[in-house]
Amino acid sequence: MKKLFTNLIFAAVLLAAAASVGEGQTRKRRPAVKKPSPAASEVASSSAVAEPTTAPPKRNERPDSPDSAGQRPAPPSEKRGAPGVIPAFEYEFSQPEFVISNIKIQHGEDGAGTISFRKKGSDELITDPISLSPKALSRINDVLNSLNFLDSTENYQYEKDFSHLGTIKFSLRRKGRSRDVTYNWSENKDAKNLMNEYRRISNQFIWIFDISLSRENQPLEAPKLMDSLDSMIRRNEISDPHQLDPFLRELSDDERIPLIARNHAARLVKQFEKEKAKEEKKKSEGSE
Numbered sequence: 001m002k003k004l005f006t007n008l009i010f011a012a013v014l015l016a017a018a019a020s021v022g023e024g025q026t027r028k029r030r031p032a033v034k035k036p037s038p039a040a041s042e043v044a045s046s047s048a049v050a051e052p053t054t055a056p057p058k059r060n061e062r063p064d065s066p067d068s069a070g071q072r073p074a075p076p077s078e079k080r081g082a083p084g085v086i087p088a089f090e091y092e093f094s095q096p097e098f099v100i101s102n103i104k105i106q107h108g109e110d111g112a113g114t115i116s117f118r119k120k121g122s123d124e125l126i127t128d129p130i131s132l133s134p135k136a137l138s139r140i141n142d143v144l145n146s147l148n149f150l151d152s153t154e155n156y157q158y159e160k161d162f163s164h165l166g167t168i169k170f171s172l173r174r175k176g177r178s179r180d181v182t183y184n185w186s187e188n189k190d191a192k193n194l195m196n197e198y199r200r201i202s203n204q205f206i207w208i209f210d211i212s213l214s215r216e217n218q219p220l221e222a223p224k225l226m227d228s229l230d231s232m233i234r235r236n237e238i239s240d241p242h243q244l245d246p247f248l249r250e251l252s253d254d255e256r257i258p259l260i261a262r263n264h265a266a267r268l269v270k271q272f273e274k275e276k277a278k279e280e281k282k283k284s285e286g287s288e
Contacts, residue, residue: 025069026027035190067273087107087108089105089106089108089113090106090169090170090171091105091198092168094165095164100118101118103115103202103206110137111127112129112130113130113131115205116128128209131240132201132240133239140198144207147194150178154188157185158186165184167183168182168184168195169181169182170198186244201239203238204240207229207232208247215251215256216256219256222251225261226251226261230268248265248269248272251265252265252269268274
C-alpha cells in the first residue's frame, strides 16, 4: 500500500513537470507584437496637425456689391454712427402706436446713406443702406429751396397738436450752416411736401427690406407684399417706382417665391416700360 502511494505521488510530479514544459514552449512560439516607435507616432501627429481645414463659405451672407433696387453699402464716411461724420440730411419719424414706430433716414448730398427703423413691440433696430434716386433728391432740394430752409425762421407746426399722426424731425447741414425743425402737421404746403417725400422714401426702402426677407425666409408672404407695392404705387406713396425696375426683374425670375408673386412683378415691369415709352414720346414731340 505504501508503495502504491509513492507511485501515485511520483506520477503527479511527472505530470506537473510535463505541463510546465509545454506551457514554456507555447510561450516561445507566440509572435512578438512590435510597438510603434515614438518617432513614427510623432511624424503621424505632426502631419495631422499640418493639414489646414477650410471653413465652408456661408450661403446666407448679403453681398457687398450694389444691388439693383438702389441699395448699396454706404462708404465708411456715410455709415450711420461713423465718428465725426454728420449727415447732410436727417429725417426722423416717431409714433409708438404705429406698426413702424420709429424711422430715421440719414443721407448725403449724393443720396447715399442709411435707413433705420423699429417695429412696434420690438427692441430691434433694423438698419439698411439706401441710395435715393436723382428724381427724389431733386424734389427734396426743390422743396428746401422753396422754403428757403436755412434762412427761414418759420415755425411749421400747425396751431393744433396732431401728434397722434406721428411727429417728424428734420435737419439740414450745408456749408457750415444748419437748421432743425420739429412738427406733426403743417399748413405750409412745402413743409407738407417735405414730410411726404420722406414718407415715400420710407415706404420704398422698408418694402425692399420686407420682400428681401420674404425671399429668404417667408416666401408665402411675397404675393401680399407685391399687392402692397402695387397699391402704394397707384396712390403715389413710393419715392421712385422706376428705381425698383431692375429689382422687380430679379423677383420675376426668382423661383424661391410663388409664381403669382413673380407674375405680379413682371406685370409691374411691363407697366414701367409703357410709362417710359410714353415719357420718351412726349420728349421727342416736344423737341420737334
